[in-house]
Amino acid sequence: MQDTNWELLKFKYEVLGISLEDLAAEHSISMPVLKFNSQNWKQFPLASKQPLDLENLTSLEDILLKLGSETASQTKAFGILKQKFLGPKYIELETVLLHKAIEMAGALSSDDARSAATLRSLATVLHDLLEQNPLLTPGDKIEDDGDATEWKITIVDASKDKDD
Secondary structure, eight states, rough: OOOOOOHHHHHHHHHTOOHHHHHHHHTTTHHHHHHHHHHTTOOOOOOOOOOOOOOOOSSSHHHHHEEEEHHHHHHHHHHHHHHHHHHHHHHHHHHHHHHHHHHHHHHHTTTTTTHHHHHHHHHHHHHHHHOOOOOOOOOOOTTOSSSOOOOOOOOOOOOOTTTO
């Protein structure tokens, strides 16, 4: 028997709009068990699939513009909902990774030739975390409140001179 990630199932149902029947089939869960565990789940209006109104559109270009606009707004909404639901998990993961990076950096020895490569790897991990976190990487439409919006990481390659 495998463990069921109920948070993932809830996210798929509420945000992505996947039906309970599809979730039951995809995750090999019986409908009575899924219905019992999903009693308090509520789908967001965004998750309901409504047909696109193409009535007053006269050209293919108008249809493409309408579809593009609809897709962009839905993608943005999904991104915000994903951050809302998964934000605590991202923060937890970042915290664990940062603590491990600090632990590893503290254990490095200046006598070890591999220390520079390890530091470079740790800096890359930190850079990737900052780059991928939407809360730390402001988008185009976020108002500038004067806070710093640029993150810089400097990698120093310190190799031991042979004259020492």
